[in-house]
Amino acid sequence: MVGRRDGSLMREKGQSFCGSRVTVAIAMGILLCCVSVLELLYPNGLFSSDPPPWLQKFWRTDRQTDSSSCKSQERANALKQGQDNAPKQFPVLGQQHKAGPFGTVKGLRTNPTVLPDESVNPRLAKLLKEIAIGKELIVALANSKVKDMLEVWFTSIRKVGIPNYLVVALDDEIAEFCKLNEVPMYKRDPDQGIDSIGKTGGSIAVSGLKFRILREFLQMGYSVLLSDVDIVYLQNPFDHIYRDSDVESMTDGHDNQTAYGYDDVFDDPVMGWSRHIYTVRIWVYNSGFFYIRPTIPSIELLDRVAGRLSEKPYLWDQAVFNEELFFPSHPGYEGLHAAKRTMDYYLFMNSKVLFKEVRKDDAKLSQLKPVIIHVNYHPDKLPRMKAIVDFYVNGKKDALQPFPDGT
Template sequence: MTGARRDGAMLKKDGGGQYSKGSRIVASVVAGVIAGFIFAFFYPYGFFVPSLPVNHVISETNSQVIFSSCESSERVNILKAEFVSASERNAELRKQVRRLKEKLRLAEQGKDSAQKRVLVLGEQHKAGPFGTVKGLQTNPTVVPDESVNPTLAKILDQVAVNRELIVALANSNVKEELEIWFTSIKRVGIPNYIVVALDDEIASFCQSNDVPVYNRDNSKGDEDKGIESIAKTGGNHAVSGLKFRFLREFLQLGYSVLLSDVDIVYLQNPFEYLYRDSDVESMTDGHNNLTAYGYNDVFDEPKMGWARYAHTMRMWVYNSGCFYLRPTIPSIELLDRVTARLAHENAWDQAVFNEELFFPSHPGYDGLHASKRTMDYFLFMNSKVLFKTVRKDSKLSQIKPVIVHVNYHPDKLVRMKAVVDYYVNGKQDALTPFPDGSE
């Protein structure tokens, strides 16, 4: 009985074990099916997804096979069209490159100026304490361009000192004044000066007196053929108008120029008294502090009643017979403006010179943005200051000017000789016989 119960128990146990094993298999199958559904739902193309379904690839391959010949022909035509278009674009680009090169060549002389302006203006600055801020005044110089006039470039390389020199224009009409002019320069010991000879006689005269000279070819590059006759036979005012055209080459070559009329007597070296902080540094026609450096002039119009007084700013003009130009863009622009106006207007060069320097921008006109400095009128002295004031004042007569410009008087030669006698030869009464003005 005991053995039978043991066998039955064992059978029951085995039966239960088999039943449990089958259940597990069914559960596994169900779990696998569910997992398959989940996998199929989230990964319909498997873990490694192709770029296109197989049927699509097959379809595309079939299309390529069918249309391969047509597509090759169309592709060739497309490539040809693209090539033609690219060639046209390249031709246009080459034209643009040529235009840009030309603009670059024209702008080359202003490159140094632009670069320095970028350095100065590119970085923003805070304003300093009250009374310490100061705007830009000294413009950078242009890049020297010797191709403008190689002959003149070689001469200036030998004559100039620190790339600056005195320049005077002369023809045979001012031969005697010219002799006093260069004799006074030699006496002072100024080495850097040159005469632009406007005719062969003056060129020979300078060479025979060991004076640096440049015999300009008046026909070179001058559209106005009348310039040659003006240069050879013109009077003071006519010749004076030519200097603005001729000076441009000096500045383009990178030289600072102290333009000098020949009715000037040199008593000291002017280069020791220049500030060189402006584009234009000029002597004045003024004869005292107010007229030379400017003043507030009140205009009275009684019929305006309460507003009868109008304040105006006045200053006597710069003298166009003695001024110092630095080789900057504004200086060259000034020369161009004056030259252009004198070519089309019957005007006095000194008036035009000052109008272009001082007239501000206004509707219809862009003013010149050039920095200016007025020279000390007791050092760079005009003949009105000398004959009207200085010679009559015991203290002022002790001042030794740098130059005396006989610009206010037509009897230039005799007054120039008197200036030499007074300041060089020590003749105290040399200036006495002359009236203040002209007779």
């Protein structure tokens, strides 16, 4: 009895197993048929953003102009373009090399300079050959609104003995003023857009012009130390420049952290265990004093900044300058591949460092000899510039004392 029951049970299990195999085979066949049908109906994939051909005529017209779909397609196109362009850039970098032993590998820091093209401005090219030393010079833009500061500026340059400097005169009054004082001067050919801003524009508008004007200097193969006129020169800056980067700029920072970068912790209590987020921060480069080499990334930087300022003239040129230098590549945006160096903030000093810190420390004040001092943090620029000259050049020990730390 027991044996018969076991045997029938085995037969039942065998029949059930065979039935299961048949069911699985039928299911697999149906699944394969479905896949084949889907491939015919959706040749671009089931999850493609584009409709299958058979459905396109029924597709809603508003779907074609959906903003999210357009943006997704734009991001995809931008990503593909970036992926395609990256390999093409490798041959430009030069010969391939094997990596050396651990701790000995260093990346390229200095981009090659462009081939000089003097045809872009023969008149300026002739002038630069007479003024520049080692294919580099100081350049400042000025209109009649800053004439008094300009005089302090070029007087300090002469006192130091710097011969390679040039004033780009933005109006006739400054051009005549430079001629009377035997200051090297260049006045551009008439340009309606630049002329109107140069003659009547405020400090921010005039500051934005430099990115367009400097392009010709770089195209002709000259390195430029761009200088605002609210700067006092105490040493020759060309003796303190590294020339290993596309852009070498003074900083608005006032200590090692703010000038050269620091780790800043952001606290988000809602996240609990992961509430502390580490960020890297740096105070901005000052767009009123920077050294720029004639390289492709440098010219691209000028083009980017000038382009954005022409589209949105209300933007601050210093903010745009830093965004283009530091923002990394990300979806929909390709960052600038330019090498950067931050200048020593005690040598290339801003007025916050001088008036808030250095002048209160007798040891630092007596030991430090800045290369330049930029009165960028204070609106009373002319009297502070004269006080700096009195203290560092004329030896008047109390010249810096009457001024407040801030404004």
